[in-house]
Amino acid sequence: MAKGKRRPTRSSAAQASVPSPLSSRATTPEAQPTVSHAAETCPGCTTESSASFNQFEKENWIRCDVCKTWYHWRCASTEPPSFLSEDDKKDYTIEKIDKWYCKPCLEKEPSRTITLKAPARKSDRKRTYQDYASLNLGLVSDPNRWMRMLENKTFKQDNFKRMHGSDVTVEWLEEDEDAMTEPIVVEKPDGLGMKMPPSDFTVEDVAELVGQESPVEVIDVATQSASPGWTLGKWADYIELEPEAREKIWNVISLEVTGTKVGDLVLPPKLVRDLDWVENFWPSTRKGKGHAYPKVQLYCLMGVASAWTDWHVDFAGSSVYYHILRGSKVFYFIKPTPANLAAYERWSGTELQSTWLGDMVDEVIKVVLTEGNTMIIPSGWIHAVYTPVDTIVFGGNFLHSFAVPMQLKIRKIEMATQVPKKFRFPMxxxxxxxxxxxxxxxxxxxxxxxxxxxxxxxxxxxxxxxxxxxxxxxxxxxxxxxxxxxxxxxxxxxxxxxxxxxxxxxxxxxxxxxxxxxxxxxxxxxxxxxxxxxxxxxERPRFKNFRPRQWDNMVEKSEEGEARTVKARKPSEDDGSWKERWVEWTDGVADHDGAEVQVKSRTETFVRVRRTGDGLERQRVERVVESWTWQ
Incomplete structure (x- = not known):
């Protein structure tokens, strides 16, 4: 039985007549289809209930287990079953229904009874709930608390490199030791070798191309927790509201569009494609339909004014490219020093998460991005993001071979803070x-x-x-x-x-x-x-069929040196510290309080050669071996 589902906001007939979003801009308002709530039939609807319908509220539906007819829950729940107590009738909700029958089916067969789910077992053990999808505890339902938290805080203005797109290459990464160790900003996309939708691309376009009924995870900014039951069609309706008409502030930060018509419009910067492990190392025969692989390269982020994403590090320390298609974003960065990462680990997933992480680290760097800007964020950088105006961003995550130590360090932090596998880098x-x-x-x-x-x-x-x-x-x-x-x-x-x-x-x-x-x-x-x-x-190598590279030729020489007599204290068997002391001794060091000792030496020299792809390799190793004998 299906229940608790939200029916489409547009009928299938209306959807079929909607033109392509990329061509609809040329049509007149009169040419657009008119879709009303009347298109969604509910046998329980009355004139009064239809008049009270608000198209921007999530509408729950329930289906009869016998005739399979769908009803609005608000229409069906007017008469709770008579067997319920008065207290249960007051708390009669769709979530508690196990089996449900409509009024005609109950009248047809009076033996049918609406049943409720058994109450869930509750544990007395206290737990701290954390919503890792947004990387923050949902402690306070106030979206403006983030801005109040920023008041009277000191930020360092960024001195991150502003680069031309044509300079952001693998060669830059190989030649500059500081490349990809801190964020860079490319103010114009020219030369980056990437493709993006047109600047007038809208959220409605995203909904039409991906699918009006496609589910999307929406974050409640007030609590930084996921809000269930959203589709892209509903999200587009919400975005169309004027800011003052939005009762709550929501944010979309995890819509991955690989394999959709929107994904066909996006191509990451060339540097990203050159470095990306998934792009370059995951077998091409194991990508695409029917194959599971890490799809983290093409995200469409849609935020409204005053949206906030709290402090986080991208999963597995992955690097990020981030392009502002429309609107603006304000980033707050913390450098991933050992001390700052330790502070982040203490803060993450604890009661400290209701406080400002910036107070626990050395400095916070503020960066403002505007329309057309592209940022590349290296591995491990801790950041929070504020959205001053409605904004559309395209970006993606990538692991690469210049930052593996940091990537593994962030993965360890995720494991230490018990981030569920669902919110870690896939596979x-x-x-x-x-x-x-x-x-x-x-x-x-x-x-x-x-x-x-x-x-x-x-x-x-x-x-x-x-x-x-x-x-x-x-x-x-x-x-x-x-x-x-x-x-x-x-x-x-x-x-x-x-x-x-x-x-x-x-x-x-x-x-x-x-x-x-x-x-x-x-x-x-x-x-x-x-x-x-x-x-x-x-341990000896355990791998099978291992054959180390052999030297093509090796010459060994040994020459005896002259014996000499010095004074030195004989090592005591009771004192183990002599080992470190003798390791540090070099030629010419003697202990005048010690006994005479005869030192014999020999010099061993190894010269070996072998061919390489570029020519040959010659290695010369010389070592001096001494034997000390007390008189």
Missing amino acids: FSKLCWYVGDKYLRDLKSPAGVSYPPRVLSSLLALADFLVSEVRTLERGSEQAKKEVKEQIPVDRVKDPAAVARELRWRVRLTAGNASDDEGSSVKANGVGVKRKRTAEDD
């Missing part, structure tokens, strides 16, 4: 496997590859993440193993342990590690970083 782990598999194949290619230091650092973080997934498969609980296994794309990754560990080994080798010393150090941004060995480093 994140599966996408990481596709990316890792492709990079591994490139690293193994005979031609060889080279990557900027930032990409190598990112690939190491990606490999470590995939190895951690493999460890869960090997040592985790049954539930954890199941969750990891479900995210491994078996069409590409046949042996996840082999892929993860060989990727890590090859990235370390490419970054400058000795091929026979996987765990000694890692070069990040061109700088060697020492780290402690772990149990994982001591």
